[in-house]
Amino acid sequence: MHADACWGLLAAFSPNLRDKIDGIAEFDSITVDPHKIMAVPYGLSALLVRDPAAVRTISTYSDLIMQEDFAFGQVTPFIGTKGWMSLKLWMMMLGRGRAGLVELADHRHEVAQTFAGLVDAHPRLVRLNDLDLAAVVFAYLPAGIEAGNLDDAELDRLNRLNIAIHARMMDEGRWHLHQFTLPDDLGRLRSGAVVHPLRYGEQSRGHRDLYARRPCLPRQPRTRSGGRNSMTNKTFRAVYESAGVYDELLLRHYYGGTEDVDLVADWLTEHHRAPTASFEVVEFGCGTGRITETIAPYARNLVLADYSETMVSAVAQKFPAAQTICADTSDAVTTLLREGRSKSFDLVTAFWSLSYPIGEFFEELSPTGVRPRQDQVHAHTQAREFVLDLVRLVAPGGHLLAMLFDAESPEQQLVTRGWEAVAPFPVGGRAYTRNVLVDALRDAEEQGIGALTHTRLGGVAWASSREAAREWFFGVHFKHHPQLLDDPELAISVEEFIDRYEIAGGVALPSGVHFVDFHAAAHPYASLPIGLSS
Known part of the structure; x- marks a missing residue:
């Protein structure tokens, strides 16, 4: 009879556990794996036999390995001279001694009991x-x-x-x-x-x-407040605070084969032809200046604003002549208006960033988690006024340009489902920030302040690998939020989504962009051809 005691060897060392292998001495042979339970490096196994001669009754020889005159098997390291495999076991036993082996066995069992208790709870x-x-x-x-x-x-x-x-x-x-x-x-x-x-x-x-x-x-999903799921603005924004991290994680976005940066370049060319460095330009949420490089050649004076000191420091090095403001977008807008800069910018821009300052009127990230503002009606009024403050910065004939993600794209729908587990979005779902922006600009158009052009483009976010796509979701979209990182079903959804859109060379994540252009001109008359408008 044979017993496989690859784990049972553990019980042999402890008086507290030995009853678990009662009767093992009756077996003719036993296999043990010291590398599994005796804290020695992999791999080390042993066969213990009562009668070594009995082993010959089950041993075999292969002509291919042992009997052929020039068999390769006879000269491999595994046949003939071998390493001193038992040395590590002997040294471990010598170093620990009998008392140390008892302690090792009892500790392993105690840890397993503790783990079982955690599972049961x-x-x-x-x-x-x-x-x-x-x-x-x-x-x-x-x-x-x-x-x-x-x-x-x-x-x-x-x-x-x-x-x-x-x-x-x-x-x-x-x-x-x-x-x-x-x-x-x-x-x-x-x-x-x-x-x-x-x-x-x-x-x-x-x-x-x-x-x-x-x-x-x-972990079991919890309410949006308290415990490990708590998250402040600082931790939420951590992905933007480490030099180079955001640029490294950021995926390239294409719409009809045109990258998002080139969408801006094409608009500038269409409306202003070649750069003349004659405009007053401000960019909110400038980041490290990825799109700034496209608009800067048109600027006589350039103002760049971002809440992140890391981002502001990086963009200041790229554009040393620019005025930089380290503040939230809403605070930066207020600062410029207080400085008397209303109606002074030919281009007021915000690319991929306006959802954040608008959203913060409706909810906040506090030490107790994501928390909706108590008065949502007041929040909507404040958010609308913020949009109109952006318009107030635009000079006559100038433009407010913004790009926002499409919350209804498959990619963003998955992101929305994740965040809804933390806290529900205000009325209108995750598209509410875009709706606030567009509705406020439409109201401004009805007041004759300017004309709104709003275009939605379908496209793709290109990840060069599965890992890049995964980090795009969990690092950029989910901000490494503990509750979302610990949600196994969300992890499955992300993996299945990546599976669906993986192709040779990378992952093509379906995306969308809303391109918003508000032209500060007398509406509707400014839309007439030159001959009719005179």
């Missing part, structure tokens, strides 16, 4: 084994599924989710859990069902500090 985790020595087998339950007699569709969803969780953990590299298929012998999901669970075991990385830190397991 989590409302969405189900433990699939009765704890024996050092292994804890468990699965994460998707939302809407309860432990018990799962049907085929529920079981498939559970398996796909746990496979995705394991893949995500491997990518992050912080924790290591095993995963392989096992039958649900205890019937905690469905008796006999083949499950893809996670297993915390003898080699799982991170167990040494299990008492000080909680394992990187999916």
Whole structure:
């Protein structure tokens, strides 16, 4: 009789655990894996036999390896002279001594008990084994599924989710859990069902500090306030505060083969032909100056504003002659108006950035999480007035130019579903910021202040790799928000979305842009041909 004691060897060292391997001495042979449970490097296994002569009855020789005169197998490192593989085991046993081995065994078992307790306490985790020595087998339950007699569709969803969780953990590299298929012998999901669970075991990385830190397991979604999901404006904006990070994560956007920067260049060429460095220009949310490079040649005087000191520092180096303002867009607009700069800019621009200052009138990121403003009617009035303040900066005949993401594109719909788990958006969904902008400009048009041109273009955000696409979602869109990072179903949705749009050489994420142009001219008369308008 033979016993596989690859883990059972652990119990042999501890009086507290030895009863778990009672009767093992009756077997003729035993296999053990010291590299699994005795803290020695991989790999080291051993076969223990009661009667060495009995091994000959099951041994075989291959003519291909051993009997041929010039067999390659006879000169490989694995046949003949070998490394001193047992040295590491001998040194470990010598260094720890008997008492140290007892401590090692008891500690491994104690840690597994602690981990099992954490699993049992989590409302969405189900433990699939009765704890024996050092292994804890468990699965994460998707939302809407309860432990018990799962049907085929529920079981498939559970398996796909746990496979995705394991893949995500491997990518992050912080924790290591095993995963392989096992039958649900205890019937905690469905008796006999083949499950893809996670297993915390003898080699799982991170167990040494299990008492000080909680394992990187999916967390139950919480309310939008309190605990680990709390997030301030500073942490929300962290992706913009590290030099070069945002530019590195930013994907290139194309619309009909034209990059977003070139959309601006084409508009400038159409309306003003060649650059003459004769305009007064201000750009809000300038970032590191990616689009500034296109508008700067038209500027006699250039004002660049951004809330991030990192961004302002970078853009000041690129455009040393420009005036820079380090402030939120709403504060920067107020500052310019107070300085008497109303009706003084030929171009007032904001590319991809206006959703943020408009959105902050409706909600805020506080130490207790995402929180809607109490008076939403007042918030709408303030946001509308902010848009009109932008218009007040535009000189007669000048233009307010803005680009905003299309909240209805497939990419942004996925982003919206993620953020809705943190806090619902105001009336109108995630497109509310664009609606506020366009509605306020349409009102200004009706008052004869100017003419609004609003164009929507479908396009693509191009990621050169799956990792770039993944970081675009979780780094740029989701801002590394803890609740979103810990949402396994969101992770699956992102991976499936990337799967859908992956092609040779990268990932083509469907996108859209709203290009807004408000021309500060007497409406409707300014739209007449020159001969009729005189």
